[in-house]
Amino acid sequence: QQQVKQSPQSLIVQKGGISIINCAYENTAFDYFPWYQQFPGKGPALLIAIRPDVSEKKEGRFTISFNKSAKQFSLHIMDSQPGDSATYFCAAVTRGQNFVFGPGTRLSVLP
Amino acid sequence: ETGVTQTPRHLVMGMTNKKSLKCEQHLGHNAMYWYKQSAKKPLELMFVYNFKEQTENNSVPSRFSPECPNSSHLFLHLHTLQPEDSALYLCASSQAGGGKYEQYFGPGTRLTVT
Numbered sequence: 001q002q003q004v005k006q007s008p009q010s011l012i013v014q015k016g017g018i019s020i021i022n023c024a025y026e027n028t029a030f031d032y033f034p035w036y037q038q039f040p041g042k043g044p045a046l047l048i049a050i051r052p053d054v055s056e057k058k059e060g061r062f063t064i065s066f067n068k069s070a071k072q073f074s075l076h077i078m079d080s081q082p083g084d085s086a087t088y089f090c091a092a093v094t095r096g097q098n099f100v101f102g103p104g105t106r107l108s109v110l111p
Numbered sequence: 112e113t114g115v116t117q118t119p120r121h122l123v124m125g126m127t128n129k130k131s132l133k134c135e136q137h138l139g140h141n142a143m144y145w146y147k148q149s150a151k152k153p154l155e156l157m158f159v160y161n162f163k164e165q166t167e168n169n170s171v172p173s174r175f176s177p178e179c180p181n182s183s184h185l186f187l188h189l190h191t192l193q194p195e196d197s198a199l200y201l202c203a204s205s206q207a208g209g210g211k212y213e214q215y216f217g218p219g220t221r222l223t224v225t
Contacts, residue, residue, distance in 0.1 A: 032212035034212070034213060036216075043115075043203075043216030043217050045113065045216065046213055046215065049212075089154070093212035095212075097142060097161070099144075099156070101153055101154040104153065
């Protein structure tokens, strides 16, 4: 019940395309859903996050869509660029600061 | 820069060595974490310190020993490690109780056990 599922495991997108990564959870105690971006040799960096009372949040080319009833949320990267090539992790957090991370999606954006 | 620094960035040690990893956060946070990141595996939470008190230990072998002398510093003491302990060790911090559930990660220490 503490697990966060993430798909796909890897994703290849052409430059200018839309990258979509999906996550799902079971625990209704999760109250915050951040996404992290990790480049090789670096630690994960917070990218964008959403609370469950909001269905969508957009920051630049990055959008989170949240479906509370389905317990699913997704990251959309519009106009994907080669510089977006990285590993993306979704996470779910309880109010008690219990962080659970998805297994990650390796995104490659072809020039 | 995220405000979380880790040293050393790379470490190679034998199975009989003793070494320590250091983490320092400059964000004024009151919670610090150690994670293990292995290839093709999810991030594994190892230890959590909240207000300097260890609040979680996810069944980590005793060859890993954490120390949190104050809310800005976190250490991971290593001894008699195994080759399967080779991984990227990440430190993170957050502000517990502040209503923002966001962790900030350091760059990690790449550990190789020979």
